[in-house]
Amino acid sequence: SAVISQKPSRDICQRGTSLTIQCQVDSQVTMMFWYRQQPGQSLTLIATANQGSEATYESGFVIDKFPISRPNLTFSTLTVSNMSPEDSSIYLCSVSGLAGGDEQYFGPGTRLTVT
Amino acid sequence: GENVEQHPSTLSVQEGDSAVIKCTYSDSASNYFPWYKQELGKRPQLIIDIRSNVGEKKDQRIAVTLNKTAKHFSLHITETQPEDSAVYFCAARIGGSNYKLTFGKGTLLTVNP
Numbered sequence: 020s021a022v023i024s025q026k027p028s029r030d031i032c033q034r035g036t037s038l039t040i041q042c043q044v045d046s047q048v049t050m051m052f053w054y055r056q057q058p059g060q061s062l063t064l065i066a067t068a069n070q071g072s073e074a075t076y077e078s079g080f081v082i083d084k085f086p087i088s089r090p091n092l093t094f095s096t097l098t099v100s101n102m103s104p105e106d107s108s109i110y111l112c113s114v115s116g117l118a119g120g121d122e123q124y125f126g127p128g129t130r131l132t133v134t
Numbered sequence: 135g136e137n138v139e140q141h142p143s144t145l146s147v148q149e150g151d152s153a154v155i156k157c158t159y160s161d162s163a164s165n166y167f168p169w170y171k172q173e174l175g176k177r178p179q180l181i182i183d184i185r186s187n188v189g190e191k192k193d194q195r196i197a198v199t200l201n202k203t204a205k206h207f208s209l210h211i212t213e214t215q216p217e218d219s220a221v222y223f224c225a226a227r228i229g230g231s232n233y234k235l236t237f238g239k240g241t242l243l244t245v246n247p
């Protein structure tokens with residue numbers, strides 16, 4: 020499997036500010052996804068990051084709040100905008116289509132706390 | 135859209151016993167069913183998967199079975215060890231890598247020494 024890294028690994032932010040999370044893969048992948056995981060909860064898909072086009076957002080998530088970029092086949096960013104304490108969560112990127120396969124792998128996650 | 139139900143939400147077993155976690159899915163078009171293990175503070179890790187053209191798959195102490203007619207699939211862990219303690223998530227997907235996974239709510243497995 021590929022090496023998937025995320026930056027930052029954790030951050031504490033003030034309400035009203037924005038944070039950009041980076042996801043880097045050491046191999047080209049077809050798809051990149053962004054998830055949110057609240058403590059003790061399952062994985063909630065925020066959006067699919069499409070290379071060269073706008074991301075596809077799930078119900079309840081909007082581009083103004085979670086803008087996403089995917090400039091190439093190995094990198095994506097998720098911005099959490101105008102943060103509130105309710106945005107405190109773990110944010111995970113995930114990739115699929117590595118080396119022609121269709122398995123999905125997760126990055127290590129970014130633990131975000133909003134005060 | 136697809137809906138995945140997972141049971142039980144918690145499972146406690148004695149070391150050496152077997153553990154079984156069950157999931158059902160709603161969309162008969164789903165064709166890929168992975169299982170993830172998530173230890174506390176770690177990322178979800180893909181441990182085994184099964185595709186719709188296969189009824190069972192084994193990898194050492196873990197196995198997954200799929201019943202397409204009933205639309206359910208199960209994870210079986212034999213000879214459980216304390217290091218098997220984690221949250222396990224099942225998922226289902228329609229199509230290939232371009233498509234999203236739908237996850238169950240997870241099962242907290244505790245293996246008591």
